[in-house]
Amino acid sequence: SQELEQSPQSLIVQEGKNLTINCTSSKTLYGLYWYKQKYGEGLIFLMMLQKGGEEKSHEKITAKLDEKKQQSSLHITASQPSHAGIYLCGAKPTDSWGKLQFGAGTQVVVTP
Amino acid sequence: AAGVIQSPRHLIKEKRETATLKCYPIPRHDTVYWYQQGPGQDPQFLISFYEKMQSDKGSIPDRFSAQQFSDYHSELNMSSLELGDSALYFCASSLGPGQGRAGYTFGSGTRLTVV
Numbered sequence: 001s002q003e004l005e006q007s008p009q010s011l012i013v014q015e016g017k018n019l020t021i022n023c024t025s026s027k028t029l030y031g032l033y034w035y036k037q038k039y040g041e042g043l044i045f046l047m048m049l050q051k052g053g054e055e056k057s058h059e060k061i062t063a064k065l066d067e068k069k070q071q072s073s074l075h076i077t078a079s080q081p082s083h084a085g086i087y088l089c090g091a092k093p094t095d096s097w098g099k100l101q102f103g104a105g106t107q108v109v110v111t112p
Numbered sequence: 113a114a115g116v117i118q119s120p121r122h123l124i125k126e127k128r129e130t131a132t133l134k135c136y137p138i139p140r141h142d143t144v145y146w147y148q149q150g151p152g153q154d155p156q157f158l159i160s161f162y163e164k165m166q167s168d169k170g171s172i173p174d175r176f177s178a179q180q181f182s183d184y185h186s187e188l189n190m191s192s193l194e195l196g197d198s199a200l201y202f203c204a205s206s207l208g209p210g211q212g213r214a215g216y217t218f219g220s221g222t223r224l225t226v227v
Binding site: 105 | 143145153154155156160162167170200202204206208216217218219
């Protein structure tokens with residue numbers, strides 16, 4: 001089965017600084033989804049990437065999918081307290097019809 | 113815009129009791145997915161339904177069953193509850209196998225606590 005590794009597990013960043021989270025797969029990714037989760041709450045959709053080399057941005061968050069479609073990165077510019085939370089990458093296994101498998105998540109803490 | 117509605121938001125049950133979780137997908141979404149997220153863990157896929165038929169099955173215990181009804185809402189029935197069943201249960205919906213802008217929309221989850 002496809003395994004998604006996220007790194008780092010957690011990070012503390014000072015407000016205003018940039019941060020990057022990586023999501024690496026052992027297999028080709030067919031649809032890579034980034035979600036944000038506040039503790040104990042639902043998953044908030046951030047971005048979806050499908051094509052090799054694709055890059056999408058929304059406000060201060062940019063996500064990229066590499067050409068081989070095995071690694072994605074999520075980059076936050078000038079972090080704010082509202083960026084704190086758990087970031088999860090999810091992907092569709094090639095043999096699946098719809099379900100997502102998730103990485104272990106990256107906890108982001110933004111300090112003043 | 114309407115989102116995925118899950119009920120109840122919180123549920124406390126005793127061991128060996130049963131629980132029913134409900135999920136109301138976004139209007140016109142025909143596919144529903146159930147996930148279980150234990151404390152500090154990533155969501156684990158349990159089961160999914162497309163057009164009222166089971167479309168995929170993950171790590172769902174035999175004590176659990178689920179179905180999708182004619183109005184596309186889904187219910188997850190959990191029997192003989194164990195302490196280890198305590199988790200956040202998410203429902204997600206999509207139109208077909210998760211295409212389009214967002215693909216999947218998640219509900220806020222039901223937090224089940226088994227005591």
